[in-house]
Amino acid sequence: MTQLLVTDARLITVPAGTDDPGYVERGWLRVADGVIVEIGDGAAPPAGTAEVLDVDGAFVAPGFVSSHSHLFTSASRGLGVTETLYGWCDSMLGLIRHATGDDIYWTTLHGALDFLTHGVTTAYDFTDPRIPWEPMIEGRRQVVGALRPVDYQLRQIDAKADAGLRFVNSIPLDDASGGSEDVLARLAEVVAHVRTLDPALALGAAVTGAVQWSNRADAAEIEVEAMRRFGLINQAHFLETREATELQQAKFALYRDAGALGPGMIFGHFIQTTPEIIGAVADAGAGMSWQPASNGRLASGVADVPAMLAAGMTVGMGLDDQACTDVSDPWQNMRMGMALVRAQTGRPLDMMPETVLRLHTLGGAELLGVADRVGSLEVGKLADFVVVDPVDPDIGPLWHPVRNYVLSCGQRNLKRTYVGGRLVAQDGRPVNPLAAESRAKVREVLGRLAANHGHPA
Template identity: 70%
Template sequence: MSMLITNARLITVPAGTDDPGYIERGWMLVEDGRISAIAAGDPPVGTTADETLDVDGAFVAPGFVSSHSHLFTSGLRGLGVGETLYGWCDSMLGMTSGASPEDIYWSTLHGAIDFLSNGVTTAYNFTDPLQSWERMVDGKRVGDAPMRALDYHTRQADACADAGIRFVDSIGMDATVGTDAEIHDRFAQSVAHTRSLDQDLALGASIMGQVQWSPRDDAAAIEVEAMRALGVTNQAHFLESPEAVPLQQSKFAMYRDAGALGPGMMFGHFIQTTPEIIEQAAEGGAAMSWQPASNGRLASGVALVPEMLELGMKVGMGLDDQACTDISDPWQNMRMGIVMQRARTKDPLSMMPERVLRLHTLGGAEIMGVADRVGSLEVGKFADFVIVDPRRPDVGPLWHPVRTYVLSMSLRNLTKVYVGGELVSERGHSTNPLAAEATVRVHQQLPQIAARLGYPA
């Protein structure tokens, strides 16, 4: 199948430059799910396709990449509103402690379809771990919560694939349960399942780094061993909460001394840092995932993103839990990032629209290790793109189109979303045949779980 898009305001976000790659009027040809040509003006005479789509001056831009997401949380919005990170986790993950593999499948499917309908075509997805959440004691989990069967993880990976979102599957090692050999074998089985799925959708497997709250002093070494043995990346929730900051900071040495710092290591949030921690992470080649909307919602603080970028650290943006951003809106996330950094630095140049757009597309793909396939509109990459109409509703003259795209567009302007050249959402309505059932299941199952648990109290 092929598609020819014409009369488009193209924003390509090309690799190797900070230029957003804006083309005032251009065209793009999609063949077999990938971009085969893209250029300014009209397509050459004789260019044909199975479908021609004249977008009449609308923006055509890369689908957004969320480099830090928890898709299973889509039905848990509005919980723990008066809490910081750990209290919020108690309220939200206390609910999923009672979920079955099928419950978590439908919750994840619901979340993935929600992302796609909002223009997010690729996600780094933290799966709900096999070991249930526990309350924090002295800055770490006790480590004795019950374990669920392996299909609790695999059904979450299945849901992402069934939704049609591209994803990197992030899996907890649950390193407090079993011998080291059992821990590694269990993790390897999960990775093998992810790698058995459609590799055009399941773009990779990764570790959900758990050092921040693990009671094991050698948790980082366990993760690094798995990274090297299985060729997977790692993203750790790290230095996020404003609580027990010295204790959190002391754990950075665990990753450093275990040899984790490198291109395969990402730190999610990375707020309660020191200059020395940032310098060592940057020098080692580690990356950072920035979640401004989540960081504000949970009163976590503001990460020093411009300073990290200045040191050469790679940064991507994520929408985090749907339960702590409430609306999985990448435009809202970008604008929050801009205003938070400008308010902190009192310098408008510290975060410009062009930069934040790159961080939420190609930047996210880069830190996830998938920029060869997604994150920009370039020949050879998957044809994952959004169509955004600046006239419905109208925002006035486009004095600087790329900046207007970031600052003035919203989900109201998002008309269509494509993955691999296939329409997956139109005006917020999913084309996935499972979408209606996902809605029914989430509305039925989550209240049933809450009733069983006597939750929320």
């Protein structure tokens, strides 16, 4: 049995069943075989055979959960800056569309290691579809390309496992190609691959809802059948952009009438809503994933998260594409979410530091159905945590420690990231032996794609 005893910690546990952040001024926790087995206040008990990690008054808090991510985009940052969603997709995905399975492995590995370096230990990740991106015109896909080999998706999944990141893998149905049973057969192949991997890392599989993008009248019915047949959750990019808003809103009825609404249904972004849509989603027990940094970068708008929370919806926070948040920084994401909501409503109490912290940890885990394993520091859960030092560099007095953790700390204070009690990143660098090769490979891959297909805007 491998054991770790973390001592002299400012613990932020974010426990389930309460809005209290679970702050302990001086505490400790013990890890055995990757699981938290004890948590305490005050002086730590004798270490026995455990390795001791004395954090000397640093914060120890849950690893962040990104409930909406596209890790394959990690090598495409800084593109499409003059564009909203569809134009940005043309710029970024127009280049990636020429990637092979091996190419996409390296960009995904780079993204997964980057998440760990920034304190994100669990991600809901959308694998890039087998049908390459084509421009959207008036909210519709006008051209459908040929399917790429299944290896294109499987290599993305392997990359996350090789990085040591916990993930729920979201699988595009690529419903523009073939009949419904063809679509479901392709899905089955990828789900089976996810389920061969270490379940401590591969926390589950999911459907990438695509009714917003799909031209099929039966798209929602196919997604519901996929959820039922394979026991999957579904996250749909929905009501995201300001383009074709009426068309997007009209498509909500497709999900409602197909019976998709329920605890297994998640709406990503969910910005261009109406009170009636929010009410229907809340009443059905469905949830949403909030990407404030991405929504701001792409000028998509501000989701009415206070109304969704007030209605009882489960909400998590995601970092979205690294190509549209540009830095995988959950502190930036939390603070931007607070700022956008407060600027929108004029009411500070509409979004507090404690709220965004919960949304980016336990809230995300609850949304994804994995809160029994990750999202908080509680006995019996996996020991995924960050060590954040408020005096290096010094942020001054901790007037309200949890609020200071959210508002005043950040990547400069993040010293270590642990997954299952195992060190995965330290002082801004991953410890994975593949890290150096991933840095070289993404430059090689993107350089070759740009040379062969043109430098994107």
